[in-house]
Ligand SMILES: [Zn+2]
């Protein structure tokens with residue numbers, strides 16, 4: 001089998017990472033459309049736009065963020081339409097829903113299976129993390145507890161590089177003393193509810209068990 005039979009012209013290695021990223025988004029979008037139409041769901045242009053945002057966003061958007069992203073193209077689309085599409089994807093197991101008391105629900109339409117996340121307690125950014133040995137860990141936990149493990153959720157909390165840089169700049173300004181320092185500190189990312197939030201209890205993990213949702 002020729003590995004790159006459908007890639008004429010420059011070899012794939014020369015493709016920019018943006019090209020690869022765009023192709024991956026298109027592939028994922030095609031998968032989502034195929035899955036929904038197999039189940040007899042109507043694929044409207046609005047729905048394609050919603051699916052494209054979910055397939056393409058690595059930022060784990062909220063339903064509101066998805067809605068805002070498509071409004072310029074489809075100004076009459078309601079938030080309820082976004083939720084309905086998300087519910088259909090959930091019913092098909094094609095989207096991962098992450099529930100947070102602080103930021104509401106966020107969605108990963110790229111990787112619908114459980115995977116670790118790194119979450120910024122400053123700005124709420126959510127990034128996928130690569131962790132090796134998770135399959136082995138799950139196997140051991142199943143063995144030790146006698147549970148049939150169906151899913152898991154693994155969240156790491158901290159400060160993202162952008163928030164760290166902003167805090168460091170604010171600290172430097174603060175160290176110089178005076179009112180300038182106070183002003184810089186006040187201008188930094190400041191979400192008191194998040195700042196002093198205790199680390200999540202180890203046994204407080206919520207499990208994101210996929211459950212079928214009746215589509216209306
Ligand atoms: Zn941040």
Ligand SMILES: [Zn+2]
Pocket residue numbers: 060108111115117127128
């Ligand atoms: Zn993710």
